[in-house]
Each structure stands twice: as C-alpha cells, then as structure tokens.
Amino acid sequence: xDFQVLLQLTVTGLAWGSVYACxxxxxxxxxxxxxxxxxxQPELMMLxxxxxxxxxxxxxxxxxxxxVCALVLVALVAALLEMMVVRPLVGEPVxxxxxxxxxxxNVLRGLTGLAWGYEExxxxxxxxxxxxxxxxxxxxQAELFTxxxxxxxxxxxxxxxxxxxxxxxxxxxxxxxxxxxxMGINVKRVFTASWVIASVVATVAGVFLASLxxxxxxxxxxxxxxxxxxILGGLDSxxxxxxxxxxxxxxxxxxxxxxxxxxxxxxxxxxxxxxVLIVMMIRPYGLFGSREIERV
Amino acid sequence: xxxxxxxxxxxxxxLKVFASPAAKISLVLLAxxxxxxxxxxxxxxxxxxxxxxxxxxxxxxLNILTGYAGLISLGHAAFMGIGAYTAAILxxxxxxxxxxxxxxxxxxxxxxxxxxxxPTLRLKGLYLVVTTLAFQFIVxxxxxxxxSLTQGDRGxxxxxxxxxxxxxxxxxSFYYIILAVAVLTALFAKNxxxxxxxxxxxxxxxxxxxxxxxxIHVSKYKILAFVVSSFIAGVAGGLYAYLLxxxxxxxxxxxxxxxxxxxxxVGGMGTVLGSIVGALFMVLLPEALNAISGPLAxxxxxxxxxxxxxxxxxxxxxxxxxxxxxxxxLFGIWIRIKRxxxxxxxxx
Numbered sequence: 115x116d117f118q119v120l121l122q123l124t125v126t127g128l129a130w131g132s133v134y135a136c137x138x139x140x141x142x143x144x145x146x147x148x149x150x151x152x153x154x155q156p157e158l159m160m161l162x163x164x165x166x167x168x169x170x171x172x173x174x175x176x177x178x179x180x181x182v183c184a185l186v187l188v189a190l191v192a193a194l195l196e197m198m199v200v201r202p203l204v205g206e207p208v209x210x211x212x213x214x215x216x217x218x219x220n221v222l223r224g225l226t227g228l229a230w231g232y233e234e235x236x237x238x239x240x241x242x243x244x245x246x247x248x249x250x251x252x253x254x255q256a257e258l259f260t261x262x263x264x265x266x267x268x269x270x271x272x273x274x275x276x277x278x279x280x281x282x283x284x285x286x287x288x289x290x291x292x293x294x295x296x297m298g299i300n301v302k303r304v305f306t307a308s309w310v311i312a313s314v315v316a317t318v319a320g321v322f323l324a325s326l327x328x329x330x331x332x333x334x335x336x337x338x339x340x341x342x343x344x345i346l347g348g349l350d351s352x353x354x355x356x357x358x359x360x361x362x363x364x365x366x367x368x369x370x371x372x373x374x375x376x377x378x379x380x381x382x383x384x385x386x387x388x389x390v391l392i393v394m395m396i397r398p399y400g401l402f403g404s405r406e407i408e409r410v
Numbered sequence: 411x412x413x414x415x416x417x418x419x420x421x422x423x424x425l426k427v428f429a430s431p432a433a434k435i436s437l438v439l440l441a442x443x444x445x446x447x448x449x450x451x452x453x454x455x456x457x458x459x460x461x462x463x464x465x466x467x468x469x470x471x472l473n474i475l476t477g478y479a480g481l482i483s484l485g486h487a488a489f490m491g492i493g494a495y496t497a498a499i500l501x502x503x504x505x506x507x508x509x510x511x512x513x514x515x516x517x518x519x520x521x522x523x524x525x526x527x528x529p530t531l532r533l534k535g536l537y538l539v540v541t542t543l544a545f546q547f548i549v550x551x552x553x554x555x556x557x558s559l560t561q562g563d564r565g566x567x568x569x570x571x572x573x574x575x576x577x578x579x580x581x582x583s584f585y586y587i588i589l590a591v592a593v594l595t596a597l598f599a600k601n602x603x604x605x606x607x608x609x610x611x612x613x614x615x616x617x618x619x620x621x622x623x624x625x626i627h628v629s630k631y632k633i634l635a636f637v638v639s640s641f642i643a644g645v646a647g648g649l650y651a652y653l654l655x656x657x658x659x660x661x662x663x664x665x666x667x668x669x670x671x672x673x674x675x676v677g678g679m680g681t682v683l684g685s686i687v688g689a690l691f692m693v694l695l696p697e698a699l700n701a702i703s704g705p706l707a708x709x710x711x712x713x714x715x716x717x718x719x720x721x722x723x724x725x726x727x728x729x730x731x732x733x734x735x736x737x738x739x740l741f742g743i744w745i746r747i748k749r750x751x752x753x754x755x756x757x758x
Contacts, residue, residue: 151536202734206534209482210733213675216668217729224723228716345540378555387544391529394541399533 118251123367129257129326131363132264136319137340138347138355139268140152140312146288146350147308150200151208153215155316156337162188162317163237163324163333164230167340170238177240181321185314192313193306201305219334227331237324258320267318271311275352284308286352335383339366342386346393348400358401362386440596444589448582456581457653458697464650465689469673470682471642472597474750476671476681478608479635480615482535485526485542486643486670488549491662493519493644494651495553498566501652508571508587509576512648519644520637546664553659565658568651576696577665581653595642599682602638611635612680672729678741695728696721704726 137155139326165187169180195218203214241259245252275281286294287304295301316337323333343362347354362385370382393401472486477689493515500506500514526545527643530538543690553560560566571577571587578584610631613621622628651657669692677688703717 145536199730199734202426206737208539209480209679210673210737212472212482212536212539213671214730214733217726217733220668220726221723221730222720222726224719224726227719227722229719231716232718233715246516341540342544345537349536378551380551380555384547384551387547390544391539391548394537395529395531398534398537400537 118249119371120368121249121251122253122362123371125251125253125257125261126145127364127367129254129260129322129363130367131360132261132268133319133323133326134340134343134363135268135356135359136322137337138343138359139271140316140346141340142306142313142347142349142352142355143315144288146352147284148200148204148245148305149185150204150211151215152200152309152312152351153212154195154219154222155312156334156340157219157226157325158188158192158313159316159320159337160226160331160334161191161222161320162313163320163329164226166317166321167235167237167324167329168230177238182322185317186375187311187312188317189310192309196306196309200309201210201302204305211302223331223334228341230329230331232331235329237321237329239325241325254326256322256325264318264322267315271315272352280307339383339386342390345390345400348402354400354402362389365389417569422454443445445586448585456585458693460581460585460588460653462690462693463585463592464646464653465670465673465693466592466647466686467588467595467649468643469670469677469685469689470595471639471646473674473677473680473685474599474602474611474642475635475639475683477674477685478603478615479611479632480673481530481632481635482539482668483542483639484539484664484671485546485549486639487662487664487666488546489519489523489643490521490639490647490650490666491549491553491659492640494657494662495560495566495647496644497648498568498651498657499559501568501571505569506571508652512591512645514642515648515651516641516724519647523636523640523643524633524748526640527633530636531632534586543664546667550659550663553662560659563658565656566651567656570651584653588653591645591649595645596682596686599685603680603682603708607631607634615680624639669725672725674739675729676732676739678739681741683744684739684741687744691740692725692728 137159137198140155140158141152144155146148162184165177169175169183170177173180175183199214199218200211203210239256241256244255246255247253248256253321275285283294283299284298284307286299286302287301291301294304319337320333327333339362340359343358344355345358346361347356347358364386366382369385373381420740447459451459466488469488471489472483475481475483475486492589497511497515500511501508504541506514521575526542533541554562556562556709570577571584573587574576604749610621610626612752613624613626614631618628647662650661654661673688673692674685675688676691678684699721703720707717732739738745
C-alpha cells in the first residue's frame with residue numbers, strides 16, 4: 115500500500131465526508147426538531163448550488179455576494195416549503211411524512227432539470243487549481259478548503275445549539291415539543307428555523323460539492339448518500355451524523371480505489387449502502403443513536 | 411381500516427369477498443370490458459393496458475407489505491428486477507417456458523425477500539426505510555455490474571412467451587396472461603386481507619407491541635409479509651420482462667420504487683381496490699402528460715431535452731397533493747361518493 119496514495123485518498127474522502135456531514139446535519143436537525151425525515155434535503159443542496167451558479171456565473175456577481183444571495187434564496191424556499199407542505203403533516207404516520215418529502219424531492223429535481231437542463235455545468239470554483247504537495251502527495255486545494263470550512267461551520271452550529279437561546283429553544287423542542295410549547299417557546303418558529311438552517315448548511319455543502327466536481331441533477335443522488343451517514347451515526351445524534359459522514363466519505367473513497375478491480379466500477383457509489391446494511395444488522399439504532407423504549 | 415364502515419353489517423356479510431349483488435353485476439360488466447379491450451383497441455392501447463396490469467400486480471404486492479403490515483419499503487423495484495432478471499436468464503439461456511419461469515421468478519424474489527426480511531425484523535420506521543433503500547441501490551449495482559450474468563446496461567432480450575404450446579407473441583395476446591395473473595393476485599390479496607393472516611398484519615401495523623401481547627407471532631408475520639410481497643413483485647417483474655422483451659437496469663431503479671409507493675398512496679393504503687386504481691392512475695398519468703409535453707416540445711425545441719423534468723415534478727405534486735388533501739387516496743374519494751348516494755338525501 116502506497117502511503118502517498120493512501121494520504122491522497124483519505125484527504126479526498128474527508129472532503130467528501132465533510133460534505134456528507136453538512137447534509138446529514140440538516141437531516142438530523144429537521145428530524146430532531148419536527149420528527150420529519152426530509153428526503154428533499156439533497157435536492158435543497160442541489161437547488162442551492164444551481165442558484166449560486168446562476169448568480170455567480172450568469173449574473174457575474176462576486177463569489178461571496180452570489181453565495182450569500184443563494185443562501186438567502188434557498189432559506190426562503192425552505193421556509194415556504196416547511197410552512198405550506200410539511201407542517202400540515204407533522205404528527206401524521208411516518209409513511210405520509212416520508213412520502214411527502216420524497217414527493218417534494220421529485221418536484222424540486224424536476225423543476226431544477228427543467229430550469230437548468232440535464233447536462234454537466236462547470237461550477238466557477240473559487241479555489242486555486244494547482245495542487246499542494248504534502249509528503250509527496252498531491253492534494254487538491256479545493257478539498258482542503260472544503261474540510262476546513264465545513265469544520266468551522268459545524269463548530270459554529272454546535273456552539274449555537276449549546277449556548278445561544280435560540281439553539282436552546284431548538285434543543286428543547288427536539289426533546290419534547292409539547293413541553294417546550296408550554297414553556298413559551300414558539301414551536302412553529304423553531305420548526306421553520308430548523309428548515310432554514312438545514313437548507314443553509316445544505317447549500318454550503320452543495321457549493322463545495324459542485325466545486326469539487328461539477329453541477330448536474332444527479333448530484334442529488336450523491337447527496338442521498340448522506341442518509342447512510344445518518345443511519346450509521348444514529349438518527350438523533352448530531353455528532354453521530356458528522357462522524358458518520360466522515361466515515362462514509364473516507365470508506366467509499368478507499369473502497370472505490372482498492373476494490374474497484376474486484377467489484378466493478380460503481381463500487382464507490384454503493385459502499386455507503388453496504389456499510390449501512392452491515393451496521394443495521396449489528397446495531398439497529400446506529401452507532402450513536404439512542405435506543406427507544408416503547409410502551410403500548 | 412382507516413375508512414370507517416358506513417352501515418352496520420353482519421360479520422358474515424363482512425367476510426364476503428363481494429359485498430352485494432350490485433357489486434357482482436358491475437364486476438361481471440368490468441370483466442367483459444376487460445376481455446374485449448384488446449379486440450377493439452389498437453396495439454398501443456394493448457401495450458399500455460399490459461403495463462397497467464403489471465403495475466397493478468406489483469402494487470398489490472407492495473400494498474400487502476406497506477399498506478397492511480406497515481413495513482415501508484423503498485426497494486420494491488429491486489424485487490421486481492430480481493424476478494425480471496430470473497425470468498429473462500432462465501428463458502433466454504436455458505429456454506424454460508413461461509409456466510416454469512414465472513413461479514421461479516417469484517421464488518427468487520421471495521427468497522431475497524426472506525433474506526432481507528430477517529435482518530430487518532429489529533428495524534423500525536426510518537431505519538427500515540433506509541435499509542430497504544440500501545438494498546435497492548445494491549441490487550441496482552449488482553444488476554449493472556454482474557455482466558457475465560445480466561449483460562449490464564446492454565440488457566437481456568427474451569424469446570416469445572409460450573404457454574401450453576401457444577405463442578403469446580403480440581401485446582394483444584400477452585394481455586390475457588397478465589390479466590389472468592392480475593385477477594388471481596387481486597383475489598389472493600383480498601382473501602389474505604380478510605383472513606387471520608391479514609388481520610394479524612393489520613394488528614402489527616397499528617401497534618406491534620400490542621399485537622405481540624395478544625398472541626400474534628410478530629416476526630413470523632413480518633417475514634411472511636416480506637416473502638409474499640416480494641413473491642408477487644417477482645412475478646410482476648417476470649411478466650414485465652416478457653412484455654418489454656429487452657430489460658435493462660434502467661427499468662428497476664430507485665425512481666420506480668418511489669413510483670410504486672406513490673401508487674399505493676394515490677390509490678389508498680391497505681386496500682386491494684386502492685392498489686388497482688392507484689396503479690392505473692399513475693401509469694395513465696404520464697400518457698396524459700405525453701399528450702401535453704409532445705406539442706410543448708415541438709413548440710419550444712430548446713426545451714425538449716428538459717421536458718423530462720415536467721413529469722418528475724408532476725409525479726411529486728400528485729403525491730404531495732394526495733397526502734395533503736386526500737390521505738385515503740382515490741379509494742377514500744370513492745367511499746365518500748358511495749356514502750353520499752347511499753344516504754341521500756340525508757347525507758349528514
């Protein structure tokens with residue numbers, strides 16, 4: 115095993131893993147606050163990346179300005195979707211909630227395809243193209259930026275949840291929405307806030323992912339691989355989601371490189387799902403998830 | 411049942427498969443119409459009807475798992491794919507006839523269903539959903555990359571289906587085989603739902619711990635639901651393979667799995683009639699969409715490669731609107747209309 119190759123693969127894996135971690139954070143956040151599992155999360159990521167693309171490459175805005183505008187637009191879309199589509203179904207059976215978000219995912223994917231087409235688009239990456247040489251391994255700078263930026267973002271959000279009053283309100287709602295409501299927390303606002311935050315984090319993930327690769331509607335299937343990350347970490351654990359994302363990112367990159375000759379070229383895409391199947395057989399509530407005690 | 415009964419009936423009446431003489435007469439009329447359909451309509455209509463039939467069979471299978479037993483599966487298309495590829499490989503490489511390949515297609519899928527079912531016994535809700543999703547993607551991968559067996563994305567072509575020495579080479583003739591299997595499946599599902607097994611499944615769906623306490627062997631029935639549902643999916647997949655003549659991995663994707671769930675939601679969860687109506691609705695919807703998107707594409711040629719987005723979006727909208735406005739599906743609407751006329755003019 116070549117050390118340089120291993121290092122290179124691990125860094126790439128960590129970069130993808132931090133993208134997964136961002137998407138996963140959004141999933142867990144919405145799930146914790148509203149008990150809704152948002153299958154449209156990858157589509158929100160995609161929408162964010164496409165909006166950023168149009169603002170930056172189409173309208174020639176400076177990168178940072180276009181990026182911020184895209185964040186605001188996606189946050190607005192997410193808030194609207196939450197209020198119009200998802201909120202009426204809060205408290206309904208799991209299937210209805212899953213299906214409404216799957217339906218939403220279809221709508222967003224279809225409209226994105228209709229608006230931007232299905233061909234690959236080159237995202238105007240703001241990162242320097244020349245690779246960095248570390249211990250003889252060539253490391254893509256965009257990957258390093260992705261890792262550092264998402265790490266900072268995730269730390270900011272963890273601090274926000276722990277110390278700010280809005281963050282505490284969100285955690286209280288996640289713990290027990292009814293009691294939180296009785297304590298005077300505006301639960302509806304918390305629901306919307308969780309969608310807004312999730313969509314903002316997803317857009318960041320989408321922009322980084324588009325910089326690492328390119329833009330195309332199949333991107334949402336890449337985002338869907340954050341699902342195994344969440345299941346791995348346990349549905350209701352934010353640190354679990356982040357660690358799960360990193361594990362999946364690194365594992366699929368290594369498997370993609372070392373197992374491809376044995377298992378065929380698409381092995382990278384399904385590593386995450388294979389890991390999930392194995393973990394579910396051993397720990398049916400994920401690595402860090404809390405075990406629910408059920409009563410009749 | 412989420413739809414409440416609207417008049418008091420005796421238990422014996424409740425147990426009947428066909429509730430009233432009126433139901434029997436309308437069924438006979440429907441049967442005649444279905445039998446005559448390929449004779450009066452063209453090849454294209456026959457083909458679309460065949461697709462409807464396959465979807466009806468498959469949807470009934472999914473409804474047993476999801477509608478009755480409450481186990482959500484995002485991998486139904488994968489089970490169909492296993493059935494389809496079993497039928498395709500057995501008939502093209504070994505030359506087996508339809509009577510052998512169809513049951514074997516079902517068995518292959520049922521065996522996989524058993525293998526998937528056992529480890530998922532401990533899983534609930536979202537964990538189960540994501541596990542079946544993982545299963546879907548892995549099956550897709552295997553079909554795509556096990557080239558020596560499945561010929562990857564080039565697909566496998568099948569010979570003409572033969573039954574008892576007769577060739578069913580045209581859509582019009584194959585239609586009758588699909589119709590027969592669909593009717594058998596519907597009758598089986600209806601009987602299953604009314605039997606001890608069906609009630610056990612519903613009890614598990616509504617509260618599995620309570621079901622276990624009243625003496626239902628939960629894991630046995632969950633496995634049974636998986637096996638029966640995947641068997642039906644496998645048979646539907648086998649028929650689909652014979653219908654299309656050339657199957658490729660594209661026919662059994664994640665998107666298809668979502669489509670089948672959409673069918674049971676649009677039709678009505680946990681009802682056989684709902685599965686049928688939902689499948690018909692979701693198969694005929696793109697046909698109606700084609701009528702719109704065809705002229706649209708010729709009017710704006712620049713949009714042509716993007717038109718696919720419209721149907722995806724419309725599918726999504728249909729799912730959302732049904733969930734928000736009519737959670738009991740078309741079946742629920744039907745029940746409401748029926749109740750309105752039965753109790754007219756005192757509809758309150």
